[in-house]
Amino acid sequence: MSLSDPDRAAPGQRLAWAAARLRAAGHRDTRPRRQILHVLTHAEGHLTVEGIHHQAAAAGPLDTSTVYRTLTIFERIGLVHTVLIGGRVTYGLADHPHAHAICDTCARVTALRSTAWGHLAALAHGEANGFTSSGIIVRGQCDACLTGAGEATDQD
Amino acid sequence: MSLSDPDRAAPGQRLAWAAARLRAAGHRDTRPRRQILHVLTHAEGHLTVEGIHHQAAAAGPLDTSTVYRTLTIFERIGLVHTVLIGGRVTYGLADHPHAHAICDTCARVTALRSTAWGHLAALAHGEANGFTSSGIIVRGQCDACLTGAGEATDQD
DNA sequence: CTCAATGCAAAGCATTTGCATCCCT
DNA sequence: AGGGATGCAAATGCTTTGCATTGAG
Numbered sequence: 014m015s016l017s018d019p020d021r022a023a024p025g026q027r028l029a030w031a032a033a034r035l036r037a038a039g040h041r042d043t044r045p046r047r048q049i050l051h052v053l054t055h056a057e058g059h060l061t062v063e064g065i066h067h068q069a070a071a072a073g074p075l076d077t078s079t080v081y082r083t084l085t086i087f088e089r090i091g092l093v094h095t096v097l098i099g100g101r102v103t104y105g106l107a108d109h110p111h112a113h114a115i116c117d118t119c120a121r122v123t124a125l126r127s128t129a130w131g132h133l134a135a136l137a138h139g140e141a142n143g144f145t146s147s148g149i150i151v152r153g154q155c156d157a158c159l160t161g162a163g164e165a166t167d168q169d
Numbered sequence: 170m171s172l173s174d175p176d177r178a179a180p181g182q183r184l185a186w187a188a189a190r191l192r193a194a195g196h197r198d199t200r201p202r203r204q205i206l207h208v209l210t211h212a213e214g215h216l217t218v219e220g221i222h223h224q225a226a227a228a229g230p231l232d233t234s235t236v237y238r239t240l241t242i243f244e245r246i247g248l249v250h251t252v253l254i255g256g257r258v259t260y261g262l263a264d265h266p267h268a269h270a271i272c273d274t275c276a277r278v279t280a281l282r283s284t285a286w287g288h289l290a291a292l293a294h295g296e297a298n299g300f301t302s303s304g305i306i307v308r309g310q311c312d313a314c315l316t317g318a319g320e321a322t323d324q325d
Numbered sequence: 326c327t328c329a330a331t332g333c334a335a336a337g338c339a340t341t342t343g344c345a346t347c348c349c350t
Numbered sequence: 351a352g353g354g355a356t357g358c359a360a361a362t363g364c365t366t367t368g369c370a371t372t373g374a375g
Contacts, residue, residue, distance in 0.1 A: 196354085196355090197354065197355065199354095199355065199356085201355080201356070202355090230357090231356080231357085232356065232357050232358070234356080234357075234358080234359095235355080235356055235357075238355080238356085239355090
């Protein structure tokens, strides 16, 4: 389950980057937002709203609605991106492109190390008219689920 | 919005493939499921549950809960896959891999024609331990949203 | 000072479930 | 005939909103 990316910046740098982007988009730098950014910059993989709220609340109380509103803004300005994992909406910092393989059956997530996806990012930029990639998702099914499709081992 | 894929099979073939897969997984071939498959095999892009239900209902009444239950089974057996587009969960037939670029800000979807993503699929197979790709999603932001990030033109 | 951002609590909806009935195999 | 699949309708639970208050710039 270790989704650690070798080329990911240190939490401090990521947070600075995020805060700058937030200000640049004309938004205020508040305590609740800092709490949420702290969680996101330290996270290994993607987190659900519930997970973010839970962790962020450790640094001081904040309302669920604030988490939703904040995350919505973050996504709009391209600070985070959402990924559907196992039927759950999850959020992750979009500071550097990365590729993940997600199984549609068991929801297992595997980080892809190779840089081959760089091609795809460039391709999207050309074909999708200046599109800037923040991440790539490969959907499908892992070997285990494909083989035993039908009597999938329930392990949500 | 035309997401037509040049290499996609005809509706009839897609439906046959889907029905076979359904039976192979040990599920019954019922009228409601046929209605839903009909919609999916004729769809250009991805559809929301509401959209699927709306279209499928044209061929005879069926309950929303049935659509949900059916779609859940379809996804489990790898017949369809889900994609989060503009905060909405959407479904699409997973009969052949295809790549899409989705803007996190305006939710615009662009189909990628190139076959460069084939590399990524193969790569996932190797790195993610036998993973079989059904589709690839490039997330990020389109040029328009990246440029005017902040005063995004609301056009849901 | 001003107006965006929050907290609270009430709505709003999408999704899930229990159960009796139906119908594919 | 038997057991999975459906329809209905109630129940969940995630997400959104209105409004008064707070605080960043």
